[in-house]
Amino acid sequence: MVKDIATARNDFPLLATTMNQAPITYLDNAATTQKPQPVIDRLIKYYQTENVNVQRGVYALAQATTTKYEQVRQQVADFLNAQPTEIVFTRGTTTSLNWVAQSFAPTVIQPDDEILITIMEHHSNLVPWQIVAQKLGARLRYVELDDAGHLDLKQLQASLTSRTKIVALTHVSNVLGTINPIKQITTWAHRVGAYVVVDGAQAVGHLPVDVQDLDCDFYAFSGHKVYGPTGIGVLYGKAALLAQMPPVEYGGEMINLVTRQTTDFKPAPAKFEAGTMPIAQVIGLGAALDYLTSLGWSQIMTQEQHLLQLAGSQLQAIPGVTLYGPALTTAHSAVLSFNLAGVHPHDLATVLDSQGVAIRAGHHCAQPLMTALQVSATARASFAFYNNDQDVERLITAVKMAKEFFQA
Amino acid sequence: MNISQLNDLYRQLIIDHAQHPHHHGELAQADQQINLNNPTCGDVIDLQVIFENEYIKEIAFSGDGCSISQASASMMCDLVKGQSTAQAKQEIAVFLEMLMNNPDEPSETLGDAAVLAAVVKFPARIKCATLAWKALEQAITQEEDHGGN
Ligand SMILES: Cc1ncc(COP(=O)(O)O)c(C=O)c1O
Numbered sequence: 001m002v003k004d005i006a007t008a009r010n011d012f013p014l015l016a017t018t019m020n021q022a023p024i025t026y027l028d029n030a031a032t033t034q035k036p037q038p039v040i041d042r043l044i045k046y047y048q049t050e051n052v053n054v055q056r057g058v059y060a061l062a063q064a065t066t067t068k069y070e071q072v073r074q075q076v077a078d079f080l081n082a083q084p085t086e087i088v089f090t091r092g093t094t095t096s097l098n099w100v101a102q103s104f105a106p107t108v109i110q111p112d113d114e115i116l117i118t119i120m121e122h123h124s125n126l127v128p129w130q131i132v133a134q135k136l137g138a139r140l141r142y143v144e145l146d147d148a149g150h151l152d153l154k155q156l157q158a159s160l161t162s163r164t165k166i167v168a169l170t171h172v173s174n175v176l177g178t179i180n181p182i183k184q185i186t187t188w189a190h191r192v193g194a195y196v197v198v199d200g201a202q203a204v205g206h207l208p209v210d211v212q213d214l215d216c217d218f219y220a221f222s223g224h225k226v227y228g229p230t231g232i233g234v235l236y237g238k239a240a241l242l243a244q245m246p247p248v249e250y251g252g253e254m255i256n257l258v259t260r261q262t263t264d265f266k267p268a269p270a271k272f273e274a275g276t277m278p279i280a281q282v283i284g285l286g287a288a289l290d291y292l293t294s295l296g297w298s299q300i301m302t303q304e305q306h307l308l309q310l311a312g313s314q315l316q317a318i319p320g321v322t323l324y325g326p327a328l329t330t331a332h333s334a335v336l337s338f339n340l341a342g343v344h345p346h347d348l349a350t351v352l353d354s355q356g357v358a359i360r361a362g363h364h365c366a367q368p369l370m371t372a373l374q375v376s377a378t379a380r381a382s383f384a385f386y387n388n389d390q391d392v393e394r395l396i397t398a399v400k401m402a403k404e405f406f407q408a
Numbered sequence: 409m410n411i412s413q414l415n416d417l418y419r420q421l422i423i424d425h426a427q428h429p430h431h432h433g434e435l436a437q438a439d440q441q442i443n444l445n446n447p448t449c450g451d452v453i454d455l456q457v458i459f460e461n462e463y464i465k466e467i468a469f470s471g472d473g474c475s476i477s478q479a480s481a482s483m484m485c486d487l488v489k490g491q492s493t494a495q496a497k498q499e500i501a502v503f504l505e506m507l508m509n510n511p512d513e514p515s516e517t518l519g520d521a522a523v524l525a526a527v528v529k530f531p532a533r534i535k536c537a538t539l540a541w542k543a544l545e546q547a548i549t550q551e552e553d554h555g556g557n
Binding site: 351353363 | 414448450474
């Protein structure tokens with residue numbers, strides 16, 4: 001049975017708390033999402049009745065928990081329309097992207113080859129490529145924004161040559177809310193033989209992701225941004241590519257046979273999961289995906305679009321407010337970056353904080369993008385399906401109050 | 409939190425300094441120039457100092473930041489211009505101590521900067537207030553290590 005989204009908010013205990021003596025208005029969902037009670041309960045149940053190490057015990061409980069751990073891998077695979085052997089558990093998006101850069105890139109990049117990224121990347125899909133480009137003698141190139149605040153797709157196409165070996169880009173911008181046309185870009189990139197690495201941190205949980213349809217080569221996301229625990233992330237990679245990628249870390253459970261001088265590794269994904277994994281977090285991630293499934297995409301996307309339109313139009317109506325990013329269409333996720341003329345975003349965020357409104361202010365781990373936008377920082381309100389019209393109203397009231405307070 | 413706590417943070421004096429900062433700009437021939445940023449929020453300061461006989465003869469800052477960081481830089485420059493480096497180091501220590509530990513007794517020696525004691529109640533903003541002072545600390549250290557005669 002599909003759960004009603006209007007009551008879903010009540011499943012999130014943190015949303016019932018206060019901040020600075022006001023009910024919390026949590027609008028920093030792009031940083032991390034809150035956890036529903038079923039996820040919290042699942043973690044408690046794990047620690048109370050299922051806590052053992054996986055993949056190694058002979059006894060019944062170890063077997064049972066290992067099965068549950070592997071069931072989550074299957075569940076993630078189903079969620080992304082992949083095979084379980086293509087799902088590697090990691091610490092988060094950052095780790096997933098670093099592994100692709102450190103371990104996969106050297107298998108396909110020669111000196112003078114090119115890595116193409118975009119100006120809207122989060123530092124975690126930017127710095128690893130800088131480092132690997134330096135190390136391998138490759139060139140790091142950028143796709144810029146067009147005048148409408150989308151990726152400049154003409155420039156992207158023009159930048160793809162036989163030298164381009166990797167195209168790494170975000171599915172959804174954590175600053176601008178832009179939803180990039182991954183499927184189209186993948187088609188273009190594959191024509192020149194480049195591999196496509198997608199940062200899905202801001203996409204998974206907000207829109208359906210089908211890695212086969214996108215035909216991307218790698219896809220990364222974080223559990224904590226999809227209503228699950230921190231400390232767990234996913235790297236999807238096409239089976240053949242994971243196979244050609246050497247392990248990043250070495251240790252227990254990732255080996256077939258170790259002799260004094262040599263080691264034979266297990267196949268992917270096991271060869272990447274060295275040592276004791278965050279087992280509770282994997283189980284919790286499974287509960288989070290169950291929760292999302294119980295709501296269904298239609299309700300989630302309708303509500304987030306509604307909040308985007310409501311907040312976007314009301315912010316725009318405040319004199320002095322500038323919104324960054326593309327026009328508020330459906331190719332825009334519920335992330336709004338803005339500035340209020342004459343008020344620095346930190347000062348704005350402090351006034352909002354005093355009213356219980358949690359937003360982000362700063363460069364959002366995207367300094368090159370800030371430079372391209374010619375701002376040093378922005379304020380950012382980011383929504384989840386559990387936000388409601390009252391949250392938007394509190395945001396707008398607080399922004400107006402800041403405007404008055406600073407007489408901006 | 410209510411408006412009065414906000415008013416405490418954003419006193420008129422702080423707003424005035426932020427909107428019309430003193431010593432804002434660039435010096436033609438600085439002895440030391442320090443560029444510092446606050447990586448969590450992107451505030452940047454460029455601090456330039458001209459030293460003469462272990463005194464701060466001229467000081468100026470530029471950069472970009474919130475009202476707290478801009479006001480703090482402005483107040484600091486007012487305070488230390490003309491001071492000996494030893495005095496300035498003492499002021500820096502007093503200021504940092506005020507923001508770390510002792511908000512109840514803002515130091516008398518700090519001039520306008522004493523009002524920044526209110527920032528203690530806003531822990532997320534302490535780094536904004538201390539940025540300029542850390543830059544000055546570095547400028548003096550550099551001058552002592554490599555500069556001068
Ligand atoms: C677009 C994007 N990529 C990557 C990350 C990094 O995710 P994590 O910190 O979970 O590794 C974030 C998180 O802020 C993000 O928004």
